[in-house]
Amino acid sequence: MTLPGFPDAMPAEGLLGGVLIGLAAALMLLGSGRIAGVSGIAARAFALSKSSLPIPVAWLFLAGLLLGAFLIHAFVAPVQSTFPNSVALLAAGGLIVGFGTRMGSGCTSGHGVCGMSRLSPRSLLATITFIASGIVTVALTNALGWAW
Amino acid sequence: MRQPVISLLSGALFGAGLAISGMMDPKRVRGFLDIFGDWDPTLAFVMGGAVLVMVAAWSLQRRLIKPVFANTFNLPGTQLIDRKLIGGGVLFGVGWGLAGLCPGPAIGALIIEPLSAAIFLGSMLLGMALHRAAKL
Helix, strand or coil, X not given: CCECCECCCCHHHHHHHHHHHHHHHHHHHHHHCCCCCHHHHHHHHCCCCCXXXXXXXXXXXXXXXXXXXXXXXXXXXXXXXXXXXXHHHHHHHHHHHXXXXXXXXXXXXXXXXXXXXXXCHHHHHHHHHHHHHHHHHHHHHHHXXXXX | CHHHHHHHHHHHHHHHHHHHHCCCCHHHHHHHHCCCCCCCCHHHHHHHHHHHHHHHHHHHHCCCCCCCCXXXXXXXXXXXXXXXXXXXXXXXXXXXXXXXXXXXHHHHHHHCXXXXXXXXXXXXXXXXHHHHHHCC
16 A cells, blocks of 8 residues: 555554554453553663563563564564664664653653653653654755765 | 563564665665755655554553553653753764664664664663763
8 A cells, every 4th residue: 555645655554553653552451551662672671761660561562573573574474674784873872862852761662652641741742843853854864965 | 471472573673664765774864864955755654654653552551550461561651851862862863864863774774785884883772871871
């Protein structure tokens, strides 16, 4: 399925994948009473945050994430992707994402999926902020010729 | 023993969703942020699908006294809007726009682009450790 005007967009796959991500977060919320926020869970797995989430349980979420992605990639549909070919972009991006998600208490999953759906003003503002900042960053990198 | 199983299953659903949705493609994610260029709206469908399911989940949650497999809800209670929230969001957006990766897809990407994903994730953990050391 394609979207008129956007031949490369994948609206159906996006929606289906989004529903699965929503179900993942719903299972965590209703089953364990917690937010499925990946930056927080990753920090917890490496003992970089204080949280009541047991470290082994954080690792199980990360292992599950790899397993789920692997099963789709290997048996359903190979994941198509283009990565930045610059180590500097990957390293700088990672460093800033790590610092920023801890400072702002969440990323796309915690604020974007779990917080916005809860109508949390904090998460709504955080999400608008990181999307706006991402848009400006991409526009600037395009202007500088760093597009990839 | 039930919470470890929930965590594993939730992670697996999350990873499957990321792999199906196209969000493990940094170029596509970057394309969503490229609104002045060749815009790719796919991420909006992913976010929309996930938020729809979670709106239903939150309305169920409000009717529960406790989670199905745990004794208490451990949910963020803070309403504080401060410079840390905004500054953290600005920084996260910069890194997201530079590399086209956020934490979930970066972890999933270990199965398709292990070297690139490891560079990003190693730096991300360093960034998290620096934040912790800075005691902000």
